[in-house]
Amino acid sequence: MLEVTNLCKSFESGFWRNKKVNAVDDISFQICEGEIFGLIGGSGCGKTTTSRMIMGFLKPDSGSIRYNGRELSTMKKNEWLKMRRDIQIVFQNPQMTFNPRSTVYNCCAEPIRLFHLAKSREEERSRVYEMLDSVGVSRDQSNKYPHEISGGQAQRLSIVRALSVNPKLLICDEPTSMLDVSVQAQVIALIKEKQMEKGISILYVSHDLDVIKAVCQRVAVMNNGKIVEMGSADEIFNRPKHSYTQQLMSSAI
Amino acid sequence: MDELLQIRNLNVGFLVKKKPINIINQLNLDIYKDEILAVIGETGCGKSVTGSAILHLLPENAIVSGSIMYKGQETLHMKDSEFRELRGNEIMCVPQSPSTSLDPLMRVGKQVSECTLGKKHNRTDAKAVVKSKVTDIFGKLKLPRGASIYDDFPCELSGGMCQRVLISMGILTHPDLLVIDEPTKAIDWALRKDVLEILSELRQEMNCAMMLITHDIPLANRLADRVAVMYAGEIVEIGKTADVLEHPIHPYTQGLIASTPSKGFKVMKGFMPAFSDLPDGCRFKDRCPYACESCGQGTTELKEAENNHMVRCNRQIGQTEEGSVKYVGSYQLMQELRVGVLAK
Ligand SMILES: Nc1ncnc2c1ncn2[C@@H]1O[C@H](COP(=O)(O)OP(=O)(O)OP(=O)(O)O)[C@@H](O)[C@H]1O
Ligand SMILES: Nc1ncnc2c1ncn2[C@@H]1O[C@H](COP(=O)(O)OP(=O)(O)OP(=O)(O)O)[C@@H](O)[C@H]1O
Ligand SMILES: [Mg+2]
Ligand SMILES: [Mg+2]
Numbered sequence: 270m271l272e273v274t275n276l277c278k279s280f281e282s283g284f285w286r287n288k289k290v291n292a293v294d295d296i297s298f299q300i301c302e303g304e305i306f307g308l309i310g311g312s313g314c315g316k317t318t319t320s321r322m323i324m325g326f327l328k329p330d331s332g333s334i335r336y337n338g339r340e341l342s343t344m345k346k347n348e349w350l351k352m353r354r355d356i357q358i359v360f361q362n363p364q365m366t367f368n369p370r371s372t373v374y375n376c377c378a379e380p381i382r383l384f385h386l387a388k389s390r391e392e393e394r395s396r397v398y399e400m401l402d403s404v405g406v407s408r409d410q411s412n413k414y415p416h417e418i419s420g421g422q423a424q425r426l427s428i429v430r431a432l433s434v435n436p437k438l439l440i441c442d443e444p445t446s447m448l449d450v451s452v453q454a455q456v457i458a459l460i461k462e463k464q465m466e467k468g469i470s471i472l473y474v475s476h477d478l479d480v481i482k483a484v485c486q487r488v489a490v491m492n493n494g495k496i497v498e499m500g501s502a503d504e505i506f507n508r509p510k511h512s513y514t515q516q517l518m519s520s521a522i
Numbered sequence: 523m524d525e526l527l528q529i530r531n532l533n534v535g536f537l538v539k540k541k542p543i544n545i546i547n548q549l550n551l552d553i554y555k556d557e558i559l560a561v562i563g564e565t566g567c568g569k570s571v572t573g574s575a576i577l578h579l580l581p582e583n584a585i586v587s588g589s590i591m592y593k594g595q596e597t598l599h600m601k602d603s604e605f606r607e608l609r610g611n612e613i614m615c616v617p618q619s620p621s622t623s624l625d626p627l628m629r630v631g632k633q634v635s636e637c638t639l640g641k642k643h644n645r646t647d648a649k650a651v652v653k654s655k656v657t658d659i660f661g662k663l664k665l666p667r668g669a670s671i672y673d674d675f676p677c678e679l680s681g682g683m684c685q686r687v688l689i690s691m692g693i694l695t696h697p698d699l700l701v702i703d704e705p706t707k708a709i710d711w712a713l714r715k716d717v718l719e720i721l722s723e724l725r726q727e728m729n730c731a732m733m734l735i736t737h738d739i740p741l742a743n744r745l746a747d748r749v750a751v752m753y754a755g756e757i758v759e760i761g762k763t764a765d766v767l768e769h770p771i772h773p774y775t776q777g778l779i780a781s782t783p784s785k786g787f788k789v790m791k792g793f794m795p796a797f798s799d800l801p802d803g804c805r806f807k808d809r810c811p812y813a814c815e816s817c818g819q820g821t822t823e824l825k826e827a828e829n830n831h832m833v834r835c836n837r838q839i840g841q842t843e844e845g846s847v848k849y850v851g852s853y854q855l856m857q858e859l860r861v862g863v864l865a866k
Binding site: 422 | 677682715
């Protein structure tokens, strides 16, 4: 369904543009229909850069990203807009997803308005309230601004908001890194439930190996911009081959 | 033991649309010298607000009452200018969200060194000393690219790298009290282990007391001397780490621990009530498997269950052994929840 081949991205930084960082270095992987694919690896190894390229927020230096046979990396802005219904993202930091100047209600109504999913104001309101209820954010909090609700509440909202347009591919960049374990269990149950119900594919980026183990079918391990090992969750967790994977597995506390 | 920080009857509320909403309710908490107190609890229960109250960092719409004594000195009603003498020297903090806590237009090295270059130092020669200190700490936290990261902007770093920059800010000045909010969530497990080591080193060498606000229960288990569990603005259980995490008494704590991936990944039913719409009596009763009529009335006090193990629950302590919390499988549960929501 999603096919990434030989993707590369490097950044130049520093005052004279003289420092070069190979954030993503020649990676290839595929995500099949209805699959949860895990991406793990050390901090700063290029996971977020990869997901941002898939979302079209960043242009890759080389390589291709194909979604159902269509090339995403060269797509124009107006084509992307249509694509957004199919591919949605949940960020590491929920405050980044929401426009800080509009209320929680408006933030949730945004995709409904953008894709004309509701026929009337009432329908829009009931959809938004349904969204809020399904993640336990009370209705009177919908008048607050995103920074006034806690990180976890914002993250739960950003997940249902992303799911509200019925995407086919969901990219989750550390979706539960701001949540406590009980809400994390609820959120993951929500993601898994949606995944079973609608058969969406998920790219799940996380540091929490326990979560990855419980959620993903296949896993890729990244280190310094390269994929060092890829395989089924069972293989990676029970019989890791690469030394970096082994090191990662052994650092549980 | 000596109390370093004493919080008594702390209430914190916020004015939202001119209506006050009370968040922290009659909180009592002590932090002793050299001790690490972990604060865990549901997302949005008020952990960061408590931390901000200690640090005088609450936003303008906050309403605060009660008392916070630091080394026998009342700090809650201190003027900001007075308190600033403490914050930055004796009390430091590591804020929660790495991407919003750093100034996006300032190079990270400068941001870190700025918190030590106070009035005390004369700037020119201190700068070089501080720079080497900062790069030293960056190295300890395994920030890549050595000294050159000093001149990077926050947007050029990954989430975990920003997090480590914030940690180095907090520990640079060797404070007496460190309020550290979620230090390990955005970083991988290898680094988490390093952070764990750095924090325990800091405690051993500098005798630094810490309030460790975290969702990471294994980290709390390894690092903390005592654990406080918060739910909806109240402390529901507090005691020695092993007592609380291994023999939890409050039903919320039991459910929380059962939700960790390694302890079963069970989904607790229901959600935390909104602060504007709290139930009468016990705040957990709607989700509690043991709730009975008496839970709906009056206030439940924090009572001593065992030696230094305080619990806010009406249940008699002898009853705790009988039957554990009943869970439903996660999918079935989510299904039930949704049906419930739609039926409303
Ligand atoms: N805009 C940018 N300019 C320069 N360098 C960048 C930029 N964005 C990312 N980088 C660099 O690219 C590398 C990979 O960053 P990325 O955010 O993809 O890491 P990550 O795997 O998501 O890490 P984490 O788990 O900590 O979030 C890092 O070394 C980072 O410093
Ligand atoms: N400036 C504000 N105005 C109004 N309400 C606020 C404000 N800041 C926080 N709150 C409310 O206070 C409550 C507690 O927030 P807090 O940030 O302390 O949660 P937390 O326990 O740190 O959660 P998390 O684990 O997600 O960080 C939340 O319900 C939030 O909506
Ligand atoms: Mg990242
Ligand atoms: Mg917080």
